[in-house]
Amino acid sequence: MPAEPVTLEQVAAAAGVSPSTASRALAGKARECRISPQTEEAVLKAARGLGFQPSQVARSLRNRRSGLIGLLVPDASNPFFAAIARKATMFAERHGLSTLLADSHDSMEHERELLAHLMQSRQVEGLIICSIGGSHDHLSDLARKGANVVIVDRWFSDIQLPSVTSDNERGGYLATKAIIDHGHRDIGCLQGRPGTSSNDERLKGFTRALVEGGLTADGSLVRGDDFSLQSGYRSTCELLKARPGISALFAFSNQNALGALRAFAERKLRVPEDISLVMFDDAPFAEFLASPLSVIRQDVEAIGSCAAELLIGQIRTAERPKEMLHRVPVEFVDRASIGRPRSLV
Amino acid sequence: MPAEPVTLEQVAAAAGVSPSTASRALAGKARECRISPQTEEAVLKAARGLGFQPSQVARSLRNRRSGLIGLLVPDASNPFFAAIARKATMFAERHGLSTLLADSHDSMEHERELLAHLMQSRQVEGLIICSIGGSHDHLSDLARKGANVVIVDRWFSDIQLPSVTSDNERGGYLATKAIIDHGHRDIGCLQGRPGTSSNDERLKGFTRALVEGGLTADGSLVRGDDFSLQSGYRSTCELLKARPGISALFAFSNQNALGALRAFAERKLRVPEDISLVMFDDAPFAEFLASPLSVIRQDVEAIGSCAAELLIGQIRTAERPKEMLHRVPVEFVDRASIGRPRSLV
């Protein structure tokens, strides 16, 4: 990148003072350091004239503060994480911090590597991470070291790090209860990635509603490997085949739901006449689908803001938040995609 | 962030050599610098043992290379930019570069500030930017300075910077021609942000198709302020009122199209029976809408990859690419959302 940047030394020279004085003046320490108003003015003018911007690189080294936060997600192109990324950058910027984006591609190995790179090499002052899950000793390491880390979307009961996540259990419960209340007895579940807290909690809510409704929580009603459209499609096909009596499905993500819709379309099944569908996570398109979908809406913006605030607070005060687990409320949005089961029609 | 990082000095001490030797060994210059195998091994072992990760901060200062690229977009939560962000981080990482994410909030002022910060303060080695447009002397500055910059999605004829964008004119033309071929004579246009090349080129294609089809390209058929759902909704309402004869709409973004669908829903208009609709930019949900939408599909991944490749190439070779304007092909995807105009039914 040509065009050498202007250094403090040049500003100092232009103002006819030493670099130290220039530094002090520019840091707004004129009062504190009792710099004469003329000198201060001269420095400020020189800096302005030369278009001086202090090198954050040099500053980072000297101050031992990189002015960076890291954002580590499994898929940066996922709208959910993109929304969080936006909130994070906004908050960070407001506090003079820049944001490093890293994408682990749903790979634990990458997650570990990127984490190490961000923490050690880049020396980020804080980190927002959505971990793949599975083994997570790298996260307990962070906790032990007292690093400024906030976990989003997922959390781990055995790890003492502040986490922000939707009230997944309640969402799972509300969706399932709504389905049961319409008279359904055979309800399938398109789950996301088993083992992630967001998935398992939704499943827990699903099961609780079934039990409360006097239905058996049969494992064969639950299918799915991850939150993708493909998984949703595959699982729907399997479920419809294995359990033809199923009259309603609960999809754990909007991609899972789109996969279900693809399977429905191939079978000419209409929602909600032939089959009912509810999905977790609202989307702008949900109300314009062939049949608008009832959803559990999670407040992605709130999750992002909460995570960013917790992180910045931690960085500023160097104190761990008191509460470790932050639950963001969810809400059932009824768009009439739950009908009566065919057997009752 | 507690836990002091391990420094090169410590590694050197542990290996019983000087920092310079340690540096050379770790840089893989053992051969080149004719370091004895034992010494090399000792250094490597010490580094591994201590978990040494060189400080990118110190390295940046010394090498005058930050190892950073910047990504400056108007809205990081927009799936389009999120997809580009993902590609950019992937490529960057593969080349040992990290990615700084910045969000200008569709504000020119922020764009300028963030740009200056990234270039001067953070000293990024390259930048991918989707500029708001409007005035853009800050971009010509970059061009003049020979900075490594790639413009995505939009471009400016008077600026000599490599740009990557969809073949918008062709997309606009294809969509409009498809509509005309179905017999429509009154075709409305829901545009995005006027003044942006992506918008204006689509409009150009729209107009060309109209003229070729012997229709008058009437300015009153075109409405819209930006690529948002709100603009799409508002413009649709206005158009349906001002020009009741309109039998088809071309929306310049999927948000614009969702806005149109909202307006249709309020008026109980069905697609394509009552009105036809085509949108620019495909989306996973497009095929599951009440009426699946025919779209102009742009290859977002290709745009992201192309931009990232151009940038990395520029950084590595310190040479400007020969071609300034890179067009990524678009494709018309027919999902039967264009019917015959009511007047002909």
Place this chain on the structure above:
DNA sequence: TTGAAAGCGCTAACAG
């Protein structure tokens, strides 16, 4: 009220 000097952690001449 200001300047000189040291040093953050690393690398690359330049000497041995």
Place this chain on the structure above:
DNA sequence: CTGTTAGCGCTTTCAA
């Protein structure tokens, strides 16, 4: 084959 030295641009003692 390896060590010493200097310096990237900045901030902050310490000294004047």
